[in-house]
Amino acid sequence: MNWRQERISAGGDGPGVTVHELDSGHDGPTVVVLGGVHGNEVGGIVGAGRLTTRPLGLRAGRLRVVPVTHEAAFEADSRTGPADGGNLARSFPGDEHGTPTQRLADLVARRLIRGADVLVDLHTSTPATDMPFFAGGLDDGGDAASTGVELAVAFGAGLVWTHGSLGPGRTLTLARDLGIPAIYVESPGGGVLDPALLDGYTGGVVNVLAHLGMVPQPATPPRPPALWLHGDGDTDSFTVAPAGGLFLPGVRLLDRVERGQAVGRVLDPRGRELAVVAAPESGHVATLQRFAAVAAGTPVVGVAPARPASLGLPSDRIHARAVAR
Ligand SMILES: [Zn+2]
Structure with missing residues (x-):
């Protein structure tokens, strides 16, 4: 079992991405990992990219990794597209007849996110503004969101930040509309590589895969988050x-x-x-x-704010619904 590379593009001179795929050959979830949705967020890019040089011992499902999702922005060392100023993380579900960034969003939406059972979108803070290292996602009480919250905990960043709603245009917003559990990750020190944070990104994805039963071992022992925030983050x-x-x-x-x-x-x-x-x-x-x-x-x-205890743990809610059915 080896990593394979596939180039997909919007056609003509349109934007494209290189997808790295590891297929266990067995049934199981398809997990899509995106780095570089913002082109200058190098921690998420290398954190995702390092996965594609490892065998991982994948025993179920398949992993599809795009280290650099917005290539034009990456080449310009920019958060957004140099040709159109487009912010890919505000462009989903995209438009196949739109600007280069909108065409890229459409390509990623159709060829990657729609086929996913789980989406992991690795970001960092900007150089100007710090955020802590955390995994976050939607917590609106629905089943897909509840699974996403469990995956945010499983990622093992030590901090989870859940949101009652999501703004338009994000990868997670499209995932919500498609009923796909999804998490995103942020970290401090935008524009700078940090060895411990790189291990946090790469190991965090392995932890998610272990939680899904796709690899035998997590990278770090599962632990509850030291702090759990809940708010819109807007x-x-x-x-x-x-x-x-x-x-x-x-x-x-x-x-x-x-x-x-x-x-x-x-x-x-x-x-x-x-x-x-x-x-x-x-x-x-x-x-x-x-x-x-x-x-x-x-x-x-x-x-x-810290997450109110009244929201309950997603595993409890899923269990309560299963019992009620
Ligand atoms: Zn970002």
Whole structure:
């Protein structure tokens, strides 16, 4: 059993991707792993790419890995497509007659995501804004989402961030519409490779495969998340810089903060305070601006609340539904 490579493209001079496939030859799920949906998110790219040089001992199903999903953005070391400015992670389900990025989304949607039983989309934070290492996904109470939440836990990042809803255009939004369990992953230090995080990405996918019974062993022993956040992760939970200047954070990622607490300041070049940045709600710091130079209106701190126990564990909900049937 060896990895095979296949080039798929939108036709003509349209965009394409290289798919690496490992097929166990036995029944089982098809797991699709995408890196580089944002072209400069190198941790997810190499974290996915390293899978394709390993035998993995796959004993059920098949694994399809695309290390670099948005090739044009990757070649330009850019989050988005250089020709059209398109953000692939806001372009699904795509348009076969649209811009290059929309055509790429259509290709990935039709040839990869539609055939998947599980989708894993590996991102990183941007260089300007940090996020902690976590696996996240939709938790709207449905069966596919509940399975996705279990996979986010199985990934083993130590932190899980679930969302009650998803914004339009994402790979996970298409997966939701197709009833496919899906997770995404983020990590700090965008634009930089870190050996421990690379192991976290590659090992996390192996952990998911082990949870699905596709490989004999997880990369790391299963453990419950040390912290579980739940919130939309959208811009309403971000505080923006009230004034332009130089942002000085007063908190670190995952610090517990209370609504209204000062979490940073905007300074002038002499270090004088131009504005105070307050936490938008109580919870944990989930995104934090790294680059000091900010304009008025730049989102600088995002806070996500801890997951309420009343939501229950997905395994309990699946069990309760099975009993009720
Ligand atoms: Zn991304």
